[in-house]
Amino acid sequence: MPRWYDRKINNAYFSETPKYYSRIKDVRLALAIRSATLARLLHIDEVTFLGYEENRTTELPLELFMDMSILTGLSADYLLGLTDEPAAYSPSLQMPENLTTERIREYRINHGITLKAMAERLDISESGLCSKELHPETLSFTILDIVLIAYLLETSVDYLLHLTDEFVPHKRGLHRKITLPTDEVIRIRKKLHLENIYATTENEINKYCLQHFRLRELRLANGLRQKDVADFLGINIMTYGGYERKPQIIPIYFLIKLAKLYGCTIDYLVGSSDIF
Structure with a gap:
């Protein structure tokens, strides 16, 4: 600073x-x-x-x-x-x-x-x-x-700064970097007409995976917490949370184990097929 x-x-x-x-x-x-x-x-x-x-x-x-x-x-x-x-x-x-x-x-x-x-x-x-x-x-x-x-x-x-007439502030934060929620990112990019503009190929891959991989969708459908899935895979919850935020980094071995856990095909899990 x-x-x-x-x-x-x-x-x-x-x-x-x-x-x-x-x-x-x-x-x-x-x-x-x-x-x-x-x-x-x-x-x-x-x-x-x-x-x-x-x-x-x-x-x-x-x-x-x-x-x-x-x-x-x-x-x-x-x-x-x-x-x-x-x-x-x-x-x-x-x-x-x-x-x-x-x-x-x-x-x-x-x-x-x-x-x-x-x-x-x-x-x-x-x-x-x-x-x-x-x-x-x-x-x-x-x-x-x-x-x-x-x-x-x-x-x-x-x-x-006269940006709002609300004088009661939101709850005070921790003055640190936090991840901007995916829905906010999508909303802002749409607002700025940036839907088809990407800084790097990696970002484009990440966006594709977020839209197609069903890691979070299947976990919630089965009533599981991130900790439950992390324990099943034998990893810590922070690592698994990173996989849900950036699905492209998840090892194929874990995809195989998750497909068995949910009783679905890997194609369905990664969104390349709608056949369960």
């Missing part, structure tokens, strides 16, 4: 300094598209995008998370790792044309928090905070500022 990541704040409401984890690259890889493609969709240069993706800049721009949220339908909170729930909040009824941080001042005043108290908690000067609040169109609040304020006011980054 950038060097300003460890900035301390004096705030009794926090058990620890709030963090964020940028999921920009994680989302792109989950969607199986090239950086050039996503950069084009975001209307920015690929080199610039790669700098953002790798956290090589001193400050990530707020616009990046707003644009990605609108583009993909994922919440800014999710893109920042503040929640593990990917679905966006309901859209704001009066979303401004240009990004603004005016809600920070409004929400602070409504919560009865003085300018001095907020400045102390953000570890910036009172005049500096005043300037940031009175000129919301300049977007002088940093990503870390926004994250800290969202925690302080017990709301979401999406609300502060």
Whole structure:
């Protein structure tokens, strides 16, 4: 993370300094598209995008998370790792044309928090905070500022950026990489008209296997848990879970054993035949 990541704040409401984890690259890889493609969709240069993706800049721009949220339908909170729930909040009824941080001042005043108290908690000067609040169109609040304020006011980054009118945030996440659900990947790719665009042959194979292999379908039909199947195969549950997420990596020996377990043909198990 950038060097300003460890900035301390004096705030009794926090058990620890709030963090964020940028999921920009994680989302792109989950969607199986090239950086050039996503950069084009975001209307920015690929080199610039790669700098953002790798956290090589001193400050990530707020616009990046707003644009990605609108583009993909994922919440800014999710893109920042503040929640593990990917679905966006309901859209704001009066979303401004240009990004603004005016809600920070409004929400602070409504919560009865003085300018001095907020400045102390953000570890910036009172005049500096005043300037940031009175000129919301300049977007002088940093990503870390926004994250800290969202925690302080017990709301979401999406609300502060006027992406939603919901002020109650989703359950806080673990600030780490998590796998984007397959149904979300399919929805986003369809939304972006990327159904037939793949970053690599491996991604194309993975998509084909996910659509045709019946590992999960047969397991659920037989009322089995992942642990039950893992025990039958003599492997740990994490390994078997990986096979359901990426069916193309499962050894043929295990396919033979699973076909015997479910009493079906291997052709049916891998989706090349509908004859059980």
